[in-house]
Amino acid sequence: xxxxxxxxxxxxxxxxxxxxxxxxxxxxxVVLLGTLGFMKIEGAGLVDSFYYTIVTVSTVGYGDIAPVTxxxxxxxxxxxxxxxxxxxxxxxxxxxxxxxxxxxxARLKKLNMLIGVFYSEVGVVLLTAFSDYDPNxxxxxxxxxxxxxxxxxxxxxxxxxxKGHHYTIDxxxxxxxxxxxxxxxxxxxxxxxxxxxxLHEHESxxxxxxxxxxxxxxxxxxxxxxxxxxSDRSHLAADAKRVYNFLVFQWLDYMKFLKDHYPYLLALxxxxxPFDKTASPIVRQ
Numbered sequence: 001x002x003x004x005x006x007x008x009x010x011x012x013x014x015x016x017x018x019x020x021x022x023x024x025x026x027x028x029x030v031v032l033l034g035t036l037g038f039m040k041i042e043g044a045g046l047v048d049s050f051y052y053t054i055v056t057v058s059t060v061g062y063g064d065i066a067p068v069t070x071x072x073x074x075x076x077x078x079x080x081x082x083x084x085x086x087x088x089x090x091x092x093x094x095x096x097x098x099x100x101x102x103x104x105x106a107r108l109k110k111l112n113m114l115i116g117v118f119y120s121e122v123g124v125v126l127l128t129a130f131s132d133y134d135p136n137x138x139x140x141x142x143x144x145x146x147x148x149x150x151x152x153x154x155x156x157x158x159x160x161x162x163k164g165h166h167y168t169i170d171x172x173x174x175x176x177x178x179x180x181x182x183x184x185x186x187x188x189x190x191x192x193x194x195x196x197x198x199l200h201e202h203e204s205x206x207x208x209x210x211x212x213x214x215x216x217x218x219x220x221x222x223x224x225x226x227x228x229x230x231s232d233r234s235h236l237a238a239d240a241k242r243v244y245n246f247l248v249f250q251w252l253d254y255m256k257f258l259k260d261h262y263p264y265l266l267a268l269x270x271x272x273x274p275f276d277k278t279a280s281p282i283v284r285q
Contacts, residue, residue, distance in 0.1 A: 023093060027086045030057060034079045042072045056080060111202055112257045116265070118193060119254060122186050122212065123247060126179075128274040130244040133174040133237075137275075140165050144248070144275035146255050148266060155256045159249065167245045171230065171237035179240065180219035187216050208246035215239045 034053030038044050044052070056079045131137050143158045183190075190213050193199060199206055218239055222228060228236075258266035273279045 023086060023089050027090050030082055030086060037075045041069060041075060053079060111198055114199060115205060115254050121189055124272060124274055127247050127251060129179060130169060131274055133169045135170050136166060136168055141275050146270060148270060150259060155252060159252060167241050169237040169241045169244060171233040174237055176225045176236055180225055183216035183219055205250055208250050211243045211246055215243055
């Protein structure tokens with residue numbers, strides 16, 4: 001059975017997370033056992049017992065506190081045997097997690113660069129067209145006029161409201177000839193994006209690309225869109241509606257990314273917002 005890269009990565013992530021959690025709990029158990037044991041056997045206080053347990057399993061061993069009874073010494077040996085490897089493993093995992101977090105952040109920036117190219121070349125044009133063909137647009141237009149002072153809660157609130165919107169493309173109003181010409185002219189660009197392995201890590205954006213490419217493929221099989229029956233126009237409008245739905249949410253995610261990382265890119269995106277009637281790329285103030 002074949003698994004795609006994203007599924008394999010997620011599965012490996014779950015396994016690594018479970019292993020790290022198990023290692024942490026093991027270390028917690030060793031430290032708890034050592035602390036309580038030294039308190040009981042050596043009669044030491046809580047802080048001293050905890051301190052000695054930590055310096056033992058970390059192999060620091062300052063020598064300022066040491067067990068004086070035979071049971072205490074045996075407990076120290078047990079801690080060394082069972083705890084040193086666990087302690088080192090936890091430290092190594094913590095370091096690995098920090099490095100992975102930094103690597104994920106770097107990949108996310110590169111990935112969003114590609115997403116930005118998609119919206120510059122294809123996405124904004126499609127959003128502009130689809131919003132013109134949406135008879136219910138006015139009910140959500142205000143929500144999609146993103147502001148440069150939006151916070152995380154603002155984006156989340158808008159996304160929650162937009163999930164209840166009925167995305168529609170009016171088959172009679174849609175300029176299918178324009179959409180066909182535009183998308184078929186971008187097929188090579190879309191194919192190159194789909195071939196980029198980095199995008200496979202972003203499952204929802206990959207689904208958007210597939211939907212856009214499918215719509216372009218549907219157009220490629222029709223020689224004359226002016227003569228197709230209304231039933232076929234409705235079919236194409238349904239494919240366009242699927243793209244429209246994906247586009248809106250991915251666009252909001254991208255706008256949030258720009259807000260968090262690239263304010264100067266956000267400024268241009270706001271001035272070319274396809275849902276804002278007053279938007280203009282020309283800076284007037």
